Amino acid sequence: MKIALSGYGKMGKIIEKIALDRKHEIVLIIDQHNRAEIIDEDLQQADVVIEFSTPESALENIRQCIKAVVPVVIGTTGWYDHIDEIKQEVADSDGALLYASNFSVGVNVFFHVNKVLAKLMNNYPYYEVQVEEIHHTQKLDAPSGTAITIAEGIINGLDAKQEWKNVLTDGTTVVDDTVKNNQLLIESLRIENVPGTHTVMYDSEVDSIEFKHTAHNRNGFALGAVLAAEWLHGKTGFYTVQDMFNFGA
Numbered sequence: 001m002k003i004a005l006s007g008y009g010k011m012g013k014i015i016e017k018i019a020l021d022r023k024h025e026i027v028l029i030i031d032q033h034n035r036a037e038i039i040d041e042d043l044q045q046a047d048v049v050i051e052f053s054t055p056e057s058a059l060e061n062i063r064q065c066i067k068a069v070v071p072v073v074i075g076t077t078g079w080y081d082h083i084d085e086i087k088q089e090v091a092d093s094d095g096a097l098l099y100a101s102n103f104s105v106g107v108n109v110f111f112h113v114n115k116v117l118a119k120l121m122n123n124y125p126y127y128e129v130q131v132e133e134i135h136h137t138q139k140l141d142a143p144s145g146t147a148i149t150i151a152e153g154i155i156n157g158l159d160a161k162q163e164w165k166n167v168l169t170d171g172t173t174v175v176d177d178t179v180k181n182n183q184l185l186i187e188s189l190r191i192e193n194v195p196g197t198h199t200v201m202y203d204s205e206v207d208s209i210e211f212k213h214t215a216h217n218r219n220g221f222a223l224g225a226v227l228a229a230e231w232l233h234g235k236t237g238f239y240t241v242q243d244m245f246n247f248g249a
């Protein structure tokens with residue numbers, strides 16, 4: 001398969017290596033230095049674009065792929081307020097798009113079990129729930145896309161929570177403690193070199209339940225993105241990675 005990389009930072013470089021190992025060809029690399037020169041015909045050399053750039057640039061990059069009718073796999077986070085518009089644009093152009101806040105198999109298993117656990121915990125309302133995410137200090141967005149997906153899974157399943165609220169913390173002092181009872185707290189910590197750690201905590205007076213995923217490196221994210229590109233090839237429509245993994249509702 002011919003792959004274009006949109007974003008050539010920490011993730012783009014690992015995706016390139018995994019794609020080459022899996023016998024794909026990288027036909028185009030786009031980053032902030034050449035982005036302005038990229039025209040639709042450049043993208044159309046590729047069977048699929050894999051987009052891991054920045055929260056600010058993702059939307060424009062996605063829209064160019066849709067306009068050029070080139071399938072796009074999106075790992076970039078921080079653009080999710082525009083998902084409904086993008087879904088409509090994909091339908092209007094008969095394009096192909098797959099996105100995920102997290103492409104790793106382990107996190108997608110975690111997402112599934114998190115939803116089951118949230119429903120179960122309705123029976124035990126004396127547990128208070130919160131989410132914690134820890135990432136490296138270069139991360140531009142907070143909370144992480146993965147934490148948002150986890151929070152949405154809890155809010156859909158657990159009657160006590162209606163919305164999430166994000167707080168950046170240094171790990172000891174919560175900077176903003178105005179979280180309401182019906183809000184799910186997402187604490188974000190930024191610590192040097194952490195690839196991504198997500199914990200769901202249910203706490204009562206007598207005990208705590210902690211459900212945690214720790215990425216040891218970025219290889220799982222990158223492999224998942226290449227597998228998603230292979231899965232999307234030849235399809236049209238708007239997908240999430242859940243459609244590929246198919247763990248069930």
Ligand SMILES: NC(=O)C1=CN([C@@H]2O[C@H](COP(=O)(O)OP(=O)(O)OC[C@H]3O[C@@H](n4cnc5c(N)ncnc54)[C@H](O)[C@@H]3O)[C@@H](O)[C@H]2O)C=CC1
Nearest residue numbers: 007008009010011031032053057075076077101102103221
């Ligand atoms: N869905 C998933 O599984 C994962 C998602 N991510 C997300 O992917 C994104 C990228 O992460 P990293 O590679 O760690 O970031 P990074 O900061 O290492 O790389 C970003 C790259 O984007 C490039 N860039 C800047 N403006 C651009 C533009 N207009 N068009 C194309 N490229 C542009 C930069 O030159 C840089 O090479 C982030 O949003 C991150 O949250 C990261 C890991 C896993």
Ligand SMILES: O=C(O)C1=N[C@H](C(=O)O)C[C@H](O)C1
Nearest residue numbers: 077101102139144145146196
């Ligand atoms: O920026 C990162 O590094 C990561 N971003 C994604 C997110 O926002 O959830 C996925 C992963 O946690 C790493």
